[in-house]
Amino acid sequence: MSVRKSDTLLNHPIFRFMGPVRQRNILTGASGRAIALVLFLNIPCGSLHAAPEATLNGVGYIGLKSVAGRLGMTRKWIRPNRKMVLHSDWTRLEFESNERRITLNGIRVYLGYPIAARGSDLFVSESDFEIAMRPILTPQAFPKVPKLYRIVIDPGHGGKDPGTRSAGKIVFEKNLSLDISRRLRGQLAARGYAVSMTRDSDEFIELENRAAIANRLGADLFLSIHLNAVGTTSVAGIETYAFTPSGQSSTRNGNFRAGDNKSHPGNRNDPWNALVGYYVQRELVKSLEAPDRGLKRARWEVLKTLNCPGLLIETGFLTNPTEAGKMRSSGYREEVARAIANGVFRYQKTLNRIRGMTSVGAKGPGIVRRFPEELTAGGRFVRHAQDENGFSDHESSR
Ligand SMILES: [Zn+2]
Numbered sequence: 498m499s500v501r502k503s504d505t506l507l508n509h510p511i512f513r514f515m516g517p518v519r520q521r522n523i524l525t526g527a528s529g530r531a532i533a534l535v536l537f538l539n540i541p542c543g544s545l546h547a548a549p550e551a552t553l554n555g556v557g558y559i560g561l562k563s564v565a566g567r568l569g570m571t572r573k574w575i576r577p578n579r580k581m582v583l584h585s586d587w588t589r590l591e592f593e594s595n596e597r598r599i600t601l602n603g604i605r606v607y608l609g610y611p612i613a614a615r616g617s618d619l620f621v622s623e624s625d626f627e628i629a630m631r632p633i634l635t636p637q638a639f640p641k642v643p644k645l646y647r648i649v650i651d652p653g654h655g656g657k658d659p660g661t662r663s664a665g666k667i668v669f670e671k672n673l674s675l676d677i678s679r680r681l682r683g684q685l686a687a688r689g690y691a692v693s694m695t696r697d698s699d700e701f702i703e704l705e706n707r708a709a710i711a712n713r714l715g716a717d718l719f720l721s722i723h724l725n726a727v728g729t730t731s732v733a734g735i736e737t738y739a740f741t742p743s744g745q746s747s748t749r750n751g752n753f754r755a756g757d758n759k760s761h762p763g764n765r766n767d768p769w770n771a772l773v774g775y776y777v778q779r780e781l782v783k784s785l786e787a788p789d790r791g792l793k794r795a796r797w798e799v800l801k802t803l804n805c806p807g808l809l810i811e812t813g814f815l816t817n818p819t820e821a822g823k824m825r826s827s828g829y830r831e832e833v834a835r836a837i838a839n840g841v842f843r844y845q846k847t848l849n850r851i852r853g854m855t856s857v858g859a860k861g862p863g864i865v866r867r868f869p870e871e872l873t874a875g876g877r878f879v880r881h882a883q884d885e886n887g888f889s890d891h892e893s894s895r
Pocket residue numbers: 653654660661670723724882890891
């Protein structure tokens with residue numbers, strides 16, 4: 498593991514990115530269903546910056562006692578020295594020693610570093626507090642709140658790249674991803690968003706072209722739609738991927754690597770990637786009643802050069818007979834699309850609250866513009882979605 502002292506963390510892009518904290522007056526009240534539309538916390542953000550209280554393998558950690566104090570939450574052991582919960586009226590965070598993830602209002606959120614037990618407290622790495630937790634809990638602390646109008650949907654695979662398939666080759670990923678994407682386009686367009694797709698037919702598009710298309714269109718959000726696969730039939734559920742923050746390792750990687758410190762264009766939206774990823778994962782899991790495999794991190798090629806927030810969404814496992822069977826139903830695919838759209842709406846509402854605006858997404862911003870078809874032109878080479886390890890997106894469940 499590389500040496501990562503706390504002073505070098507202060508030079509981390511996220512710290513530089515955050516700049517002075519400005520937002521204070523943020524709505525935190527619940528509206529609508531009690532399932533916590535709002536979980537972000539109304540606290541003075543200037544008090545949130547945490548100084549490391551412990552160092553583990555060169556990584557700065559802060560105690561949950563401090564975290565609870567800064568977030569105005571109550572701390573309670575569930576299992577002494579092993580499991581702890583922080584809770585407030587609307588938010589519940591669960592931490593377990595040695596786990597590289599937390600549970601945030603019932604949804605798994607993966608971390609860059611494991612939770613550590615020291616003395617009479619559990620500790621979370623300073624970088625995870627800043628990068629994985631705060632964008633969801635206190636998004637008002639981050640500047641450059643993105644607008645949300647143009648959404649580019651990226652149906653995974655296509656043409657000579659079929660993606661994964663169900664047993665007996667009954668359903669193929671490239672067809673399902675396109676169908677779900679079209680349904681999602683309908684759901685989002687009906688709410689007034691300007692929606693484009695990287696492909697709208699069974700054509701092949703190079704991975705790097707997909708982000709380039711979104712950038713050329715001036716997208717405010719990019720959603721890459723996929724189906725998952727693994728070498729066993731028992732694994733099922735939903736995974737949502739946000740681009741791995743600079744200075745952290747991807748979820749499937751154990752140890753920190755030198756390349757993990759590199760910053761990519763996709764890292765400029767680290768806070769918003771986490772925020773929209775959380776909402777989309779939550780809506781998918783709740784709506785579909787599917788197993789929650791978490792908000793994960795990977796340096797997917799399709800997210801690497803994005804100028805806007807983006808996600809790669811694994812909507813189910815075609816290697817699982819039950820999920821593959823459900824995916825054969827158009828009604829289920831519509832539910833998948835609706836859940837993703839609902840996640841986008843939740844994200845929109847939070848952005849609106851941060852800006853103190855009235856809703857844009859709910860009423861629709863106006864005329865939905867169409868974009869030139871030539872921007873969806875295909876490419877030449879067959880390559881699956883892949884991350885910095887060269888893994889395809891179908892190996893994500895290992
Ligand atoms: Zn895929």
